[in-house]
Amino acid sequence: MEKLKAxxxxxxxxxxxPSVGRxxxxxxxxxxxxxxxxxxxxxxxxxxxxxxxxxxxPICGFLTEGxxxxxxxxxxxDQDTLMIVSFPKDVIAFENAEYYRGLYHVLNGxxxxxxxxxxxxxxxxxxxxxxxxxxxxxxxxxxxxxxxGETTALYIAKLIEDKVDVVxxxxxxxxxxxxxxxxxxxxxxxxxxxxxxx
Amino acid sequence: MEKLKAxxxxxxxxxxxPSVGRxxxxxxxxxxxxxxxxxxxxxxxxxxxxxxxxxxxPICGFLTEGxxxxxxxxxxxDQDTLMIVSFPKDVIAFENAEYYRGLYHVLNGxxxxxxxxxxxxxxxxxxxxxxxxxxxxxxxxxxxxxxxGETTALYIAKLIEDKVDVVxxxxxxxxxxxxxxxxxxxxxxxxxxxxxxx
Numbered sequence: 001m002e003k004l005k006a007x008x009x010x011x012x013x014x015x016x017x018p019s020v021g022r023x024x025x026x027x028x029x030x031x032x033x034x035x036x037x038x039x040x041x042x043x044x045x046x047x048x049x050x051x052x053x054x055x056x057x058p059i060c061g062f063l064t065e066g067x068x069x070x071x072x073x074x075x076x077x078d079q080d081t082l083m084i085v086s087f088p089k090d091v092i093a094f095e096n097a098e099y100y101r102g103l104y105h106v107l108n109g110x111x112x113x114x115x116x117x118x119x120x121x122x123x124x125x126x127x128x129x130x131x132x133x134x135x136x137x138x139x140x141x142x143x144x145x146x147x148x149g150e151t152t153a154l155y156i157a158k159l160i161e162d163k164v165d166v167v168x169x170x171x172x173x174x175x176x177x178x179x180x181x182x183x184x185x186x187x188x189x190x191x192x193x194x195x196x197x198x
Numbered sequence: 199m200e201k202l203k204a205x206x207x208x209x210x211x212x213x214x215x216p217s218v219g220r221x222x223x224x225x226x227x228x229x230x231x232x233x234x235x236x237x238x239x240x241x242x243x244x245x246x247x248x249x250x251x252x253x254x255x256p257i258c259g260f261l262t263e264g265x266x267x268x269x270x271x272x273x274x275x276d277q278d279t280l281m282i283v284s285f286p287k288d289v290i291a292f293e294n295a296e297y298y299r300g301l302y303h304v305l306n307g308x309x310x311x312x313x314x315x316x317x318x319x320x321x322x323x324x325x326x327x328x329x330x331x332x333x334x335x336x337x338x339x340x341x342x343x344x345x346x347g348e349t350t351a352l353y354i355a356k357l358i359e360d361k362v363d364v365v366x367x368x369x370x371x372x373x374x375x376x377x378x379x380x381x382x383x384x385x386x387x388x389x390x391x392x393x394x395x396x
Contacts, residue, residue, distance in 0.1 A: 002268055004251075004261060004262075004263055006244070006247055006248050006250075006251040006252050007248075009244045010244040010245060010247075012244075013237070013240060013241035013244050016233065017226045017229060018225055018226060019222070024217070027216055027217075028216060028218075030287060031215060031216045032215070033248065033249070039211070040249060042211060043211035044242045044243070044245040044246040046207045046210075046211045047208060047238055047241050047242040047245070048242040049204055049207070050204050050205075050230060050238060051235060053202075053203070053204040054202055054204050054205070054231065063231070065204060070200055088231075089228060
């Protein structure tokens with residue numbers, strides 16, 4: 001049977017969401033037909049509003065609805081330490097961990113040869129400007145422990161080494177609560193290499 | 199950390215989709231932040247357009263984008279047989295099975311005491327009008343084999359018995375490709391009760 005065009009159109013958008021396949025998109029679109037009109041208008045407006053109200057903090061590259069992000073705006077945070085991350089979600093992860101109290105700089109990308117993402121795709125101009133205007137005692141590079149993350153970390157470290165006292169990298173090692181025998185060889189080696197005195 | 203209001207707002211709409219929990223809604227909303235602006239505008243418009251372009255066929259209660267639905271509009275279908283179903287998705291299921299070639303009437307609801315859905319919530323006025331204006335040789339009641347579906351079927355059957363030659367109900371029995379020993383007792387009893395001569 002010929003499908004309704006408006007349903008197909010909606011399914012195509014829904015199928016772009018993470019872990020939504022063709023079949024789920026169909027079920028979702030169908031369920032939306034049974035939603036209240038008000039709920040659909042609200043849904044539609046929430047999408048339209050998303051990028052209009054959220055933008056990138058001009059200082060650090062994190063997401064914000066105000067002029068500066070909540071972190072750059074918080075004078076009680078440690079102004080001497082800067083953590084460089086790849087994406088806003090990394091900031092959220094560290095904030096949820098409630099351990100780190102310094103500032104952040106979000107690159108909004110990684111260097112990836114396979115995906116054709118180069119240095120120009122990173123939020124670096126504002127990083128260099130920031131390091132010139134403010135002296136940080138320590139810059140922690142917190143990109144992912146992947147080839148792309150490592151490449152990015154090395155590039156950034158080289159670029160900023162003369163501008164700060166110390167550049168550090170997150171520790172590699174065993175995962176808390178994990179099992180030694182389920183840990184991959186590379187991580188085990190890194191755990192030994194980075195061993196610390198008790 | 200305080201969450202961005204525009205993200206929370208979108209998450210609340212996403213969480214209304216079937217089988218999308220709080221955590222999935224969060225991931226989806228975050229992923230949408232990284233979508234192209236054009237894709238978001240299209241998504242938003244597709245939702246807004248949904249109910250504007252799809253409405254209920256005034257004859258049978260099925261969904262349509264035109265004046266009449268594709269089934270009511272198809273003069274080659276068997277005009278003597280009418281199948282009464284609960285929801286548009288039931289029509290789609292029968293059409294996908296490609297067996298039934300008659301017309302449909304969609305109640306757009308079921309009688310459910312627990313949910314407080316009564317007779318007034320069913321698309322019955324147009325059914326009675328239709329039966330008065332056109333003589334059907336057979337009306338098949340195809341509500342779900344559940345308490346709600348059975349209640350609805352009995353109510354409708356009583357209501358229309360004087361207006362048509364025969365009122366029938368879908369057969370109960372074993373599921374094709376199923377196993378006898380995995381079939382519930384009620385279905386097994388119904389399968390024996392409804393046995394047919396070979």
